[in-house]
Structure formats: C-alpha cells, structure tokens
Amino acid sequence: MNPNWREQAACRTYPVDFMYPERGDTAGQDAAKALCTTCPVQYPCLVQAIKDGEQDGYFGGMSGRARRALKRSDYVTMRCAWPTCGKEFAQRHPQNVCCSEECKRKRRNQYRKLHSYKTYRETLTKS
Ligand code: SF4
Numbered sequence: 001m002n003p004n005w006r007e008q009a010a011c012r013t014y015p016v017d018f019m020y021p022e023r024g025d026t027a028g029q030d031a032a033k034a035l036c037t038t039c040p041v042q043y044p045c046l047v048q049a050i051k052d053g054e055q056d057g058y059f060g061g062m063s064g065r066a067r068r069a070l071k072r073s074d075y076v077t078m079r080c081a082w083p084t085c086g087k088e089f090a091q092r093h094p095q096n097v098c099c100s101e102e103c104k105r106k107r108r109n110q111y112r113k114l115h116s117y118k119t120y121r122e123t124l125t126k127s
C-alpha cells in the first residue's frame with residue numbers, strides 16, 4: 001500500500017467536521033459516505049481506519065459502527081486473482097478470488113482459452 005495515499009484523499013479539501021456528521025444527521029452521513037465512494041483511496045483508508053481502531057467519523061465509506069462489525073467478522077484482505085488487475089479488496093469471507101464480476105469473467109475466459117489449446121499441456125510438460 002502506498003504510504004502517501006492520503007495525498008489523494010477526496011476529503012482532504014473538506015472541513016474535518018464533514019467526515020464527522022452528528023448522530024441522527026442522516027443528510028450529513030449520506031454526504032460523507034457519498035464522498036468516500038468517489039475517493040480513489042477508499043480501500044486503504046478503510047483498512048487504516050480499522051487498523052487504527054478509529055471509533056468515530058466516516059472513513060473508507062463506513063461509520064465507526066460498521067467498521068467495528070467488519071472487524072469482528074471474518075474480514076480478509078485479498079489481492080484480485082486476475083493478474084492485470086491485482087487490486088486489493090476486502091471481504092468478509094474468502095469466497096471470491098476476484099475483486100469484481102468483471103475480473104471474475106475475464107479470468108474464467110482466460111482459463112477457458114488456455115484449456116482449449118490442445119497443445120497447452122504439451123507445452124507445459126516440455127518446458
Ligand atoms: S475514503 Fe472517505 S474518509 Fe477516506 S480518504 Fe477517501 S473521502 Fe476521506
């Protein structure tokens with residue numbers, strides 16, 4: 001993870017309060033969450049907030065409560081198995097090896113292609 005990810009934070013030009021909406025301020029909470037979903041560093045931000053045990057505020061698009069729930073669950077960090085993607089992603093249970101449906105599809109197609117080559121196995125045994 002690039003340690004300078006904070007430089008790309010979508011919230012860096014916003015007042016600090018923006019990410020700390022009051023309890024019951026649903027409009028404020030929605031606005032904070034919406035900002036996070038446009039943020040290019042949402043994932044490292046979420047991981048950092050969980051690591052640091054941040055109790056309050058919206059970080060990585062999640063409230064403190066949602067982050068605590070995520071931490072209690074079987075939260076795992078994976079790297080997308082589609083090599084040209086390789087994006088890090090979080091999930092509760094390690095059931096997906098790809099970060100998205102699109103990567104899953106590309107990976108499946110790639111394997112199909114490989115296995116349709118008659119010579120594929122021969123190539124493998126030769127090398
Ligand atoms: S995910 Fe949200 S809180 Fe984290 S850096 Fe981006 S905008 Fe800020």
Ligand SMILES: [Zn+2]
Pocket residue numbers: 080081082085086087098099100103
């Ligand atoms: Zn991917």
